[in-house]
Amino acid sequence: MTMQIKSVIDPVTMQVVLGALENAAIEMGHKLARMSYSSIIRESEDFGCALVDLEGQQLCESSHSTPLQSGPIPGYVEGIRQIMEERGDRFEPGDVILHNSTYHGASHGPDFGICVPVFLDKKLIGFSVTTAHHLDVGASTPGSCGIVDAVDAYAEGLQFKAIKVYEKGKKNEFIWNVLRDNIRSSDIVVGDIEAQIAAARIGAERYLEIVNKYGLETVQATAEGLTNYSENMMRSSISKLPDGEYYAEGFMDGYLDSELASEKDLKVAVTLKVKGDELTVDLTGTAPQADNKPINMPLKGTVDIAIYLTLRSILLDSTEFGNFPQNTGLTRPVQIIAPEGTICNPVFPAPTIARFCSGNMIADTLMRALAQVVPKQVSAGVGNLHVLAMSGKRGKDYWVYMDIFEGSYGGRYGKDAMDAVDTLYANTRNNPIEDIESHYPLRVSKYELRNHACAPGKWRGGIGSIREITFLEEGSFSVEGDGHKYEPWGFAGGRDGKVGELTIRYPDGSERELPSKIPNTRVTKDSALRMTGPCGGGYGNPIERSPEQVLNDVLDDYITREQAKTEYGVIINEQFCIDEEATLQLRKSLVVNRGTGHETITGN
Structure with missing residues (x-):
């Protein structure tokens, strides 16, 4: 669906409206953190807050939340709308919707999404959404992380697929009783859910205030303008890359103590395809899904976020590009190919709750592929x-x-x-x-x-x-x-x-x-x-590190004097001073052995 914009908005107004939207998301985040009971939300800030328009475009996000919480929010909304359409359900003023289905946009089961539909004169105009990681979701063992032996999605805990915990403003006590009766440490978890609801309602109020102040058409024009701007930035950055295909692979431990070869040494394969101003990230060759181990990753909510964040961070480094709108425009030039039935696109009911480290390996391997293209922009x-x-x-x-x-x-x-x-x-x-x-x-x-x-x-x-x-x-x-x-x-x-x-x-x-x-x-x-x-x-190359930096590493106890000598070719005497002549001679005698593809320093 394409939004029809009736007027062109000037850049100054666009920035003013953007500032108002971003402040709304920041307020949501601060208040969610302060109202929460658990340390994973209150201290670790493992949450996300965002406003989403009727087209599914993310308008803004809380700047101090984690990308793995804020990034999937448009997917949460898409999944909620899909399920409600299939059920013949509809959004009503006063509704509050709970959602954590990993096969409908959620990042994984413990990340509960709370969605508040926003209405203007009884017309639906968007959504205010919070996500957060909860201590327990009623899985077979205590906690919501470290669950590495769930046999399927049902063993991972309660599944909420677009469930109205408030309907037309009235609390659905049945659902709240289910939560209290089936979740460990339920007082804390229920308290955190209520904090999410309060923060989402704050976001809905601020969204309405902004629309009433600037007009719906202006806010819609701002959203489309900012999304196009972010898309153009990404396309411009991609167009500077040489066309071609760049391959990398990495390996995860998997279950090192397993007797089954299929459960360990799991490969992540990434082929990065650059053509013009578009990218394709092809994960063909990645290990098959684990049917009864929860290290599979939801394609939407985990894999896509790992890819989008890596591309955004490397190709649009904030050091060079400064602050720019974080929205769905950044993802438009990127296509993801993930074969069904692999750990990066599992088939229900394959379990997914332990997808965290797996997704990090997707990002790390993509960065390794990018290193062939932009070596000075990766770690x-x-x-x-x-x-x-x-x-x-x-x-x-x-x-x-x-x-x-x-x-x-x-x-x-x-x-x-x-x-x-x-x-x-x-x-x-x-x-x-x-x-x-x-x-x-x-x-x-x-x-x-x-x-x-x-x-x-x-x-x-x-x-x-x-x-x-x-x-x-x-x-x-x-x-x-x-x-x-x-x-x-x-x-x-x-x-x-x-x-x-x-x-x-x-x-x-x-x-x-x-x-x-x-x-x-x-x-x-x-x-x-x-x-x-x-x-x-x-x-x-370590022998190119300045001797002064190596000395500082020794003084900071990062390395020993012996490591300074054998790894960096720097001689530091007992008075912790650099022996410049001995260092010069030693470094001259060192060569780089490239025989294995991993450069290491050896002595002649």
């Missing part, structure tokens, strides 16, 4: 993340804690990598230790950067962190992670990064190494779980 390989759920009994109910444990970026042209940070489409904040220990029977006994682990490069790779959490009561945990077998890739002569680790320490002091994916596992009091994040790859 080296990214260290993936761990998603942790911890839980225990509290009277007749559960306490549930969820954490997104950060990874690290690879080195970039001209810059060292970012350390211990949520990567790519995650972009959530870490949970403060004080918040964890004040709300749960847990103690964070260690939280630090890995020692002497950064990948060598002209611009070094990012450093993963180590977090150890001790149970102060009997409880259980589950983990969804990746990157325990395959190192993040080095680029342009940089070394590969380091893999992550997961260890459980028992009260008697004994330890056990765990694979990257662990189903719900019970532990006794004083057991401790230690997560070690992967380290990103290095960028550029």
Whole structure:
């Protein structure tokens, strides 16, 4: 459907209306964070807020929400409208709709979407939407992440397909009773849903205020103008790329402890096709779907967002292009090919709840393909993340804690990598230790950067962190992670990064190494779980890193004096000064071995 614009809007008015729309989304986000009960929303800001017009175009989004929450919102609206049309249902003033169907636009089941239709004089003009990750969705084991053993979509928890929790302004008590009766830690989860509803209603009010102030036609013209502007920016950037096809592949751990070859070493294949001002991202060759393991990814809501975010971030870097409208115009020049029945386009009821690390690998592999085209605009390989759920009994109910444990970026042209940070489409904040220990029977006994682990490069790779959490009561945990077998890739002569680790320490002091994916596992009091994040790859030949930077790395304890010598060819004496003559001679004797395709430094 194409919007019919009756008038051309001037640029000044367009910017004024855009500012009003963006402020509405920002207000939604701030108030959602402040009203929420759980730390995953309140502290980590794992939520999204946006206004969407009647054509399905996203008008604005909350600037401090995560791309994996805001990006899928148009897909949520599309899925809701599809289901309601199939049912013969219709939107009414006062409706509030709950939606989390991963085969109808939702990113995964725990990400509940709340949609409030917006009416002007009884005419539907758009939607105000919030999304957020919830602690529990009634799955077979506690928590909403770390569920790595669900056999199908039904085992992942409650499925809400465009369900009206308020109908014409009246609360549907039946649905609220279902929520309270089937979800662990239900007071917190229901409180978070109510916060989402309040924030979505605020967005609807602001949307109406903007329409009443500037006129519906002006707002529609602004939406179309801004969408066209963003599309033109993307097309212009794509047109500067050389036509051709560029291939890359990456591998996920999968289930390293599985006896089935089909459940581990899962390939992600990306062929980037550039033609004129359009791109095709072809995922043909990616591993088949896992019928009874939930690492499959919804095509709409996860795979598409991983692709769109990567392209937007690399081709329209904000450092060069500044602030520009984030809307559906950016996706118009991009086509995605994802064969049905693969992990990137599964067939219902294949489970999808543990799609987080898988989607990050889509983004990382696409970036590797882009590196062949725009080598100065990418980073080296990214260290993936761990998603942790911890839980225990509290009277007749559960306490549930969820954490997104950060990874690290690879080195970039001209810059060292970012350390211990949520990567790519995650972009959530870490949970403060004080918040964890004040709300749960847990103690964070260690939280630090890995020692002497950064990948060598002209611009070094990012450093993963180590977090150890001790149970102060009997409880259980589950983990969804990746990157325990395959190192993040080095680029342009940089070394590969380091893999992550997961260890459980028992009260008697004994330890056990765990694979990257662990189903719900019970532990006794004083057991401790230690997560070690992967380290990103290095960028550029390490012997081109300035000796002064290498010395600073030694002084900061990122590397040792021995590493400075063997990895960078820099001699630092016992007084922690650079021996310039010895360094010059050593670097002259070093050669680059390109025989394997991974550039490494060896001595003559």
